[in-house]
Amino acid sequence: MGAVWLALPALLALVHVSLDADHPVDFWLHANTGRLIWETGTLAERDPFTCTIAGSEVVNQNWLAELATYLLYRAGGFDLCQFVAGVCYAAAIGLMVRLCRLRSSDDYAAAFAGLAGLALAISNFGVRPQAISAVFFACELYVLWQWPGRARAVAAVAIIEVLWTNMHGAFALGVVLPGIFLCGAILERIVEQIGGRPWRSWLAEGVVPCYLACTLVAAATMFANPQPSRTLDYVLNTSSKSAVRGILEWLPTSFGTFTGDVYFASIAGLVVLLGLSRRRLKPVELLLLVAFLLLAGQAQRMVIWWALVAPPIASPLIAALLPKSSRNAAPRPIVAVLLAVALGTLPWTRELNPLLPESKRRPSGIHEPAGAVAFLRDAEFRGNVFAPVSWGAYLTWFLYPDVKVFNDSRIESFPDEVWNDYLQIGAAEGDWQAALDKYGIERVVWCDRLSVSLLEALRSSPRWRQVFEDAHCVVFERR
Numbered sequence: 001m002g003a004v005w006l007a008l009p010a011l012l013a014l015v016h017v018s019l020d021a022d023h024p025v026d027f028w029l030h031a032n033t034g035r036l037i038w039e040t041g042t043l044a045e046r047d048p049f050t051c052t053i054a055g056s057e058v059v060n061q062n063w064l065a066e067l068a069t070y071l072l073y074r075a076g077g078f079d080l081c082q083f084v085a086g087v088c089y090a091a092a093i094g095l096m097v098r099l100c101r102l103r104s105s106d107d108y109a110a111a112f113a114g115l116a117g118l119a120l121a122i123s124n125f126g127v128r129p130q131a132i133s134a135v136f137f138a139c140e141l142y143v144l145w146q147w148p149g150r151a152r153a154v155a156a157v158a159i160i161e162v163l164w165t166n167m168h169g170a171f172a173l174g175v176v177l178p179g180i181f182l183c184g185a186i187l188e189r190i191v192e193q194i195g196g197r198p199w200r201s202w203l204a205e206g207v208v209p210c211y212l213a214c215t216l217v218a219a220a221t222m223f224a225n226p227q228p229s230r231t232l233d234y235v236l237n238t239s240s241k242s243a244v245r246g247i248l249e250w251l252p253t254s255f256g257t258f259t260g261d262v263y264f265a266s267i268a269g270l271v272v273l274l275g276l277s278r279r280r281l282k283p284v285e286l287l288l289l290v291a292f293l294l295l296a297g298q299a300q301r302m303v304i305w306w307a308l309v310a311p312p313i314a315s316p317l318i319a320a321l322l323p324k325s326s327r328n329a330a331p332r333p334i335v336a337v338l339l340a341v342a343l344g345t346l347p348w349t350r351e352l353n354p355l356l357p358e359s360k361r362r363p364s365g366i367h368e369p370a371g372a373v374a375f376l377r378d379a380e381f382r383g384n385v386f387a388p389v390s391w392g393a394y395l396t397w398f399l400y401p402d403v404k405v406f407n408d409s410r411i412e413s414f415p416d417e418v419w420n421d422y423l424q425i426g427a428a429e430g431d432w433q434a435a436l437d438k439y440g441i442e443r444v445v446w447c448d449r450l451s452v453s454l455l456e457a458l459r460s461s462p463r464w465r466q467v468f469e470d471a472h473c474v475v476f477e478r479r
Helices: 001-017 027-040 061-103 109-126 128-145 151-164 167-195 203-204 207-220 229-243 256-275 283-298 299-323 332-343 370-378 392-399 415-428 432-438 452-459
Strands: 383-386 404-405 441-446 464-469 476-477
Touching: 001 061, 001 109, 001 332, 001 383, 027 061, 027 392, 061 109, 061 128, 061 299, 109 256, 109 299, 128 151, 128 167, 128 299, 151 167, 151 207, 167 229, 167 283, 229 392, 256 283, 256 299, 283 299, 370 392, 370 464, 370 476, 392 404, 415 432, 432 441, 441 452, 452 464
Parallel strands: 383 404, 383 441
Antiparallel strands: 441 476, 464 476
16 A cells, blocks of 8 residues: 555646646746747747837746747647646656655655645646746755765756756756755764764765765856856846735745645644654755745745655654554555546546536636637737736737737836836726826726726726626726
8 A cells, every 4th residue: 555655646746737727827928938939039038028118138047948838838738738737746746755765765654745745835836837847856856865976966967957947947946955965965074073084085985076066067057048147137036026026926935825834834743753753864954954944934936845855854754653564565446546536637538527526627717818818809909908917928828919918927027117007007096097008008908816996997987998898807998
């Protein structure tokens, strides 16, 4: 039975992503940019999608992932993209569980730690480049832990970081990880030297030189992208501006949300495990816990990295408290049932699964603005549109180049003036009509992601009239 439990966290990750029916905020932005890169043969370094920052320089840190997103969509639509994202998250969770098993030598301890990590990470699962970033993070963590002192570890880190820096903004963690392992190895050997071990043995065993080489190689290769001078600007601007502008996933992790509650529960669980277990943490384990505990506390978006780091450290502590177990063969009927569950929830099969609720079989959230898109297209509208920031890229995907949107989910790309105007219009505060005039907005797509005050103001304004309404949105046009 132990092997069945080991497979369960990765399987549940795949099922969760396959059944996710929420509107994918970032997906359409990356598909848009990938299409532009493919069609123009450039890196789309100037904004073509909006009426507010048109022509401004933008940083496409994710260009390779965006190109892959477009090509996947072209080959199999959103369903294929969703499936590939699910496989990526499942692979990351599977690698984490494998690491738990190697470090604890106990199937049940590894599976329990893996399920806890899945609970921590699951709210961060989305169809976006972070999926492949999770795989890179898990791979590098595995390499650094399992290949200390080996030259192939340096080569693996270099390959991972070269790909990572062109696919997702979390590539900076590819430098942080080997740096932590380097510091941990040095601290461990300083303690040993105090105990009488000669310092020259550090070089002989090769662990410290290996981690040093990994850190230097990662630091150098993270600039191996088309915009090396803007590499760190993108990372810093995304996190800082998103937090200041109140984007939920970039706010500090707190009680009252699923992610926050599970995060603080994991801290309490680790404290209890450390208190009950007689096993002392090694320097690298302690440094990993402190670094990623603080990082996860800064933003809910960062909890996924804590979810991949903490379980391999917790699994030996759990194993020390469990009775000795053996790795029994998994009964074939149970394995067959688990595989059937996974196959029955894939994007291509869920519609035929009578055990799923209607909302999961035919998820409508993915295409919430579809009615507005069809209306604007049928009306042959060409011009500027104001819509919720989370819908901007969806409208662009289907209506570009005829339609330019006010903004999209590239939060870091919009200056404060534009963002403040967006908030003013969205809440119908102050001279909101003058703000619409400033950008030549001719259509407004309202939904409950914006203030009800804006809906009421548009309906009562002699300058606007309602021309469309469905279950998701209301469209107004300038008179």
